[in-house]
Amino acid sequence: MSSPLGRTALTTLGVVGAVGVGTAVWGIGIERYLYTVRRHDVRILPAGSTPLRILHISDIHMAPWQHRKQRWLAGLAEELRPDLIVNTGDNLGHAEGLTGVRAALDPLRGIPGVYVHGSNDHDAPLPRNPLLYFSGPSTSVPKPERLDVGALDDYLQSELGWHELNNAAASFTADDRLIAAFGVSDAHRHWDRLDVLPPLVADLAAQSPALTFGVSHAPYRRVLDTFTGLGADMIFAGHTHGGQVRMPGFGALVANCDIPLDQARGLSTWTADGRSVPLNVSAGVGHSIYAPVRFACRPEVSLLTLTAVDTQIAPDGGSGSER
Numbered sequence: 001m002s003s004p005l006g007r008t009a010l011t012t013l014g015v016v017g018a019v020g021v022g023t024a025v026w027g028i029g030i031e032r033y034l035y036t037v038r039r040h041d042v043r044i045l046p047a048g049s050t051p052l053r054i055l056h057i058s059d060i061h062m063a064p065w066q067h068r069k070q071r072w073l074a075g076l077a078e079e080l081r082p083d084l085i086v087n088t089g090d091n092l093g094h095a096e097g098l099t100g101v102r103a104a105l106d107p108l109r110g111i112p113g114v115y116v117h118g119s120n121d122h123d124a125p126l127p128r129n130p131l132l133y134f135s136g137p138s139t140s141v142p143k144p145e146r147l148d149v150g151a152l153d154d155y156l157q158s159e160l161g162w163h164e165l166n167n168a169a170a171s172f173t174a175d176d177r178l179i180a181a182f183g184v185s186d187a188h189r190h191w192d193r194l195d196v197l198p199p200l201v202a203d204l205a206a207q208s209p210a211l212t213f214g215v216s217h218a219p220y221r222r223v224l225d226t227f228t229g230l231g232a233d234m235i236f237a238g239h240t241h242g243g244q245v246r247m248p249g250f251g252a253l254v255a256n257c258d259i260p261l262d263q264a265r266g267l268s269t270w271t272a273d274g275r276s277v278p279l280n281v282s283a284g285v286g287h288s289i290y291a292p293v294r295f296a297c298r299p300e301v302s303l304l305t306l307t308a309v310d311t312q313i314a315p316d317g318g319s320g321s322e323r
Contacts, residue, residue: 001135006101011168018128024306026295027245027293027294027295028292028293031294031295031296031297031298032287032292032293032294032299033068033299034294034298034299035072035106035285035298035299035300035301036068036298036299036300036301036322037076037079037080037300037301037302037322038266038282038283038300038301038302038303038322039268039302039304039305039322040267040280040302040303040304040305041304041305041307041308041311042234042267042278042304042305042306042307043308043309043311044193044211044233044234044278044306044307044309045210045256045306045307045308045309046308046309047308047309047310048308048310049307049308050175050308051113051304051305051306051307051308051311052083052084052174052175052177052211052305052306053080053081053082053083053084053303053304053305053306054062054082054083054085054086054271054304054305054306055076055080055082055085055086055108055125055301055302055303056086056087056088056236056280056282056286056302056303056304057085057087057088057282057284057301058085058088058089058217058237058238058239058282058283058284058301059071059088059089059090059238059239059241059282059283059284059285059286059287060073060090060091060092060093060101060104060120060284060285060286061090061091061092061097061120061125061284061285061286061287061288062091062092062093062094062097062098062100062104062113062286063093063094063096063289064094064096064097064099064100065100066100066286067100067103069081069100069104069285069286069299070100070103070184073104073105073285073301074103074104074105074106074107074302075107076097076107076108076281077107077108077111080303082111082119082303083111083112083174083181083256084111084112084113084114084175085108085111085112085113085114085162086113086114086115086163086215086236087114087115087116088115088116088118088216088217088237088238088239088282089115089116089117089118089120089121089155089186089217089238089239090118090119090120090121090217090239090284090286091118091120091121092120092121092124092147092149092152093120093124093125093154093288093289094124094289095124095145095147095148096153097147098148098151098155101152101155102155105160108160109159109160109161110161112149112161112162112172112173112174113156113160113161113162113163113180114162114163114164114165114170114181114183114213114215115156115162115164115165115182115215115219116164116165116166116184116185116186116215116216116217116243117149117166117185117186117191118186118188118217118218118238119186119188119189119191119217119238120288121145121147121152121184122146122147122149123144123146123147123151123217124144124145124146125144125288125289125290126144126145126290127290128146130274140193157307158285163181164187165181165182165183165184166183166191167183167184167185167192167196167197168182168183168191168200169181169182169183169197169201169203169204170182171207173210174263177210177211177254178207178208178210178213179207179210179211179212179213180201180204180205180207180209180212180213181208181212181213181214181215181217182197182200182201182204182212182213182214182227182230182232183214183215183216184197184215184216184223185217186217186218186239186292187216187217187218187220187222187223187257188217188218188220188239188256188257192216192220192222192223194222194223194226195287197230198230198267201230201231205231205238207245211234211306212231212232212233213226213232213233213234213235213236214228214230214232214234214235214236215235216235216236216237217237217238217239218220218237218238218239218256218257219235219237219238219239219240219257219259219263219279219281220257220258220259220279221258221259222239224259224270224279225270225273227277227316228270228271228272228273228275228276228277229272229273229275232277233277233278234277234278234279234280234282234304234306235270235277235278235279236260236278236279236282237278237279237281237285237323238281238282239256239281239284240252240254240255240256240257240259240264240265240281240284241283241284241285241287241297242264242265242266242281242282242283242284242297243261243264243265243283244283244287244291244293244294244295244297245293245294245295245296245297246249246265246295246296246297247296251264251265252264252265252297253265259281263279263281264281265281265282265297266280266281266283266302267279267280267282267302267304268281270310278300280304282300282301282302283297283298283299283300283316284299284300285299285300285301286299287299298322300322316320
C-alpha cells in the first residue's frame with residue numbers, strides 16, 4: 001500500500017499535468033482564434049477638434065489557409081469605420097501569404113494608411129525553440145526562405161494607396177486633416193536608419209501638419225527615443241506579440257526587444273529628454289506558423305480614437321478596453 005506522501009506526490013503531479021494540458025489546449029486550440037479589438041481614447045488633439053479614428057494593425061503573419069483570420073480582418077472596415085490605418089509590419093507568414101493578406105485587407109481600400117516592414121515581410125519564418133526568447137532578443141537565422149516583399153509593397157501602395165515609411169516620411173490627408181508620418185524599417189534586424197530622418201522630418205514640419213506620427217515595427221528604445229526627440233505626437237509599433245504567452249497577474253514574460261515588459265502591449269507613455277508622447281504597441285493579430293499559441297494575450301488590432309484635450313472621457317473609457 002502506498003504511503004500518504006507518495007499519494008500526495010502523485011496527485012500533485014496529476015494536477016500539474018492536467019493544468020499543463022489544459023493550458024496548451026486553451027492557448028493552441030482556442031485563444032489564438034479569439035480576435036479582439038483593443039480600444040483606446042487618446043486626448044492629444046487641439047481643443048474643439050473632432051475625433052480621428054486610427055486602426056492599428058500589426059503582425060498578421062498571414063498564411064493562405066488562415067481563413068478565419070482573413071474574414072475577421074475583412075470585417076473591420078465596416079465595423080470600425082477608421083479614418084486612418086497604421087500597419088506596423090510582419091504581414092506575411094508564408095510564401096503564399098499575400099493571397100490571404102489581400103482577402104483580409106481589400107475592404108480597407110480608399111482609407112488612407114501608412115506602413116513599415118517587419119523581417120517577416122522579407123523572410124519566411126523558420127522553426128525556432130521558443131525557450132530561446134528567454135535569453136534575450138532573438139537573432140536572425142541564416143538563409144531563410146525569401147518572400148516576395150516587392151509584391152506586398154505593390155499591393156499596399158498601388159492597390160490600397162498606403163504610404164511606405166521604411167526609413168522614409170510622407171504627408172497626406174486623412175479626415176480633411178494634413179497628417180505627417182515618418183518611420184523606420186525593422187530595428188530588430190538593424191535595418192533602421194535613424195540618421196536619415198531629421199531632414200525628412202524638418203520638411204514635414206514645414207508643411208504645418210495637424211499631427212505627426214512615428215511608426216516602427218520593433219519598439220527598441222533607440223527608435224522610441226529618436227522619434228520622441230523628432231517631435232512625434234504619437235508612436236506606433238508592433239513586433240512583441242504582447243509577449244504572446246503572458247502570465248496572468250504579471251504580464252509579458254518576454255518582449256523580444258529592449259522595451260520594458262510592462263510596455264510590451266497596449267497604450268502607454270514614452271518619455272525621452274523631458275518629452276512624453278503616447279506609445280501604442282500592438283500585440284498583433286497572428287503568430288509564427290511554428291509557434292501557434294496565444295495565452296492570456298488574445299490576437300488583436302487597436303482602435304485609437306484621438307480626441308481633443310478638452311474632451312470628457314466616460315468613466316469606463318480612456319485607458320483601453322477589449323470588445
